[in-house]
Amino acid sequence: MSETPHIDIDYVANLARLDLSDDEKSKLGTQLDDILGYFDKLNAVDVAGVEPMAHAHRVFNVWREGDEPGPTYAPEVLLNMAPEQRDNQVVVPKVVE
Numbered sequence: 001m002s003e004t005p006h007i008d009i010d011y012v013a014n015l016a017r018l019d020l021s022d023d024e025k026s027k028l029g030t031q032l033d034d035i036l037g038y039f040d041k042l043n044a045v046d047v048a049g050v051e052p053m054a055h056a057h058r059v060f061n062v063w064r065e066g067d068e069p070g071p072t073y074a075p076e077v078l079l080n081m082a083p084e085q086r087d088n089q090v091v092v093p094k095v096v097e
Contacts, residue, residue: 006029006033007029007032007033007036009025009028009029009032010025012032013025013028075088078090
């Protein structure tokens with residue numbers, strides 16, 4: 001197993017815009033080092049022949065009877081129905097400051 005590199009807590013805290021006390025830095029440094037140690041353990045596992053997957057369980061769509069695609073509108077028709085449009089997109093009021 002390779003040696004886990006030590007994390008520069010000041011650098012990470014600065015990136016996350018966190019102001020940490022010395023005690024918090026010490027505790028967080030130990031925790032992050034432990035986490036990286038677990039990654040080393042995972043990297044040591046032989047996964048040859050294991051097919052990559054996005055989920056631990058099979059994921060599939062569940063369709064009900066009658067769940068078939070219906071008629072669709074051309075994008076131009078939908079844009080013409082929008083109160084305001086710009087650059088082939090619907091313009092909506094700003095809701096976040």
